[in-house]
Amino acid sequence: MTTNPKREAARLSVELEAQLVQRLVQEWRGINYSYFKGALRIPVIQLCDAGEPLGRWCSELRSLEISRTLALDYDWGEVLEALKREVVCQFIDERLSVADERRHGPTFRRICARLGIRTRAPGRPRPARAGEERDPTSRVVSRIHKLLALAHSPNRHEAETAAATARRLMIKFNMSELSDIHGEARPDPGRARYGYRHLGNPSAPVREHDRRLAKILNDFFFVESAWLPVYLPRVGRRGSVLEICGLEANLLMAEHVHAFANRTASRLWSEYARATDRRSNRDRQAYLAGVMKGFETKLAAQDQQLQAQGLVWVPAPELGVYFRRRNPTLRHVQPGDAGGCEAYEHGSRAGREIVLTPPVASGSGSGPGAGPKALGPGG
Known part of the structure; x- marks a missing residue:
């Protein structure tokens, strides 16, 4: 028939x-x-x-x-x-x-x-109101972007110094925010303007390099993150997406770091594959995991230097409250360990050489015809 x-x-x-x-x-x-x-x-x-x-x-x-x-x-x-x-x-x-x-x-x-449920429906970002460009969050994000622009310098020392200075400014900003919140008689999670974003495209399964990058955002960029199950109606299958929660300035920065690290890791793998003629998916996954591990090692070393200067940031409990409200049944999954193979070690060495550079200007939001962009802030 x-x-x-x-x-x-x-x-x-x-x-x-x-x-x-x-x-x-x-x-x-x-x-x-x-x-x-x-x-x-x-x-x-x-x-x-x-x-x-x-x-x-x-x-x-x-x-x-x-x-x-x-x-x-x-x-x-x-x-x-x-x-x-x-x-x-x-x-x-x-x-x-x-x-x-x-x-x-x-x-x-x-x-x-x-x-922790957003009360408004999705839509276009509202236009900036008069005077908003003077908001402290906007100013600190602008200053961080300018510092990261210096990280494009061919002078390795100058680039590293600029990236470390941007990191120092981020810590100071978050220490100031935490101090302001705790200075109130009754700390209120809503006072801190916490929101959320979903990063990247839905994936299944979540690979080790994905989990390591989520851990980097958690440990060094002042957000809390979780892998959430999602559904793709047009193809009838499930996937996972990374949700981050935090202050708006931190969401913007973490969104950039997520895109930057994935883009950089893919570029480094392509260069490594051409140089070594390695093409297997196993080598690719190990190399990408190594890059994220190396990047994490470098950020941890920078944090130790900043802590020696007295810049110690303690996670805000109000962020934890907001995060748990949004994810009341969350289960934590630790990254695996792809160490021990040659591709992983080469990736780790390459990751330790990464210098964070400025964000690429792009829109956000979702809607008909929208590409794979992050969600607008929630809250």
Whole structure:
């Protein structure tokens, strides 16, 4: 019997949509368990064609709708945030019965803040307001970028000095922020403007060099990170994405370091492969892991020098609170160990020679037609 290609494509589309709805049901169950201790009954979860809102809880029908546009054209992290917001609306409606509560009123905002859920839907970054260029965060990011520009210098000593000075400025900035927060009578995680970003493209599996880079961001760039499961509706498969949480200035810097380190490691591997005629994926994975290990070793040595100068930064407990609110059931996974092979050792030596250079200007956000960019800040 001859198969009609158009009918086959339509049938597959139906299958993928059914898988997507099933995945949304699984995510709802996880949110209900993690955030609300199983207090809610599962509603009818369905997809809708409406462009706005991107998600909607209907109490009369006990239905929770997610826009197809959101599910198919946005990062999966945005889908989860929309789903979380609508589950909060369901919780308010069915468990709190708050009288005269607006859809996204004070109770909604209070619960979202307590759970680390972003209250606004994704969209274009708002334009800068008058006077924002004078904000301390903007100024420190600008100064760090200028210092890193000097790291392009062909003079090795000058480049290293510029990179170390940028690192010193980052530590001072974060020590100042922590001091300001702790100077208040009641430290508030919301006061520190913590947010989140998702970095890179969803991957499966997460390789050792990915985990080592996440550890670098955690240990040296003032963010907390976690590998989160995501779903790719168009292909019906799962992956993982790196979420980082922190202050806006630190999110911007960590986003750059993540892209810079991956780009640099790939370039170094290409040069090594050409020089040695090594082409196997095993050698590639070992070499990339070695590069990240070498980069980590170099940053640790820089930190020891800065600590000798009295620049010691202690992780902010408020960041830990925000991070745990967003990831209440997180399990930590340590990097593996690809050491011992020749490719790893060569990669490690190359990683110790890396000098951090300035970010490449680019947009962020997600939406229809958007490329593999980081999410806008959450919070």
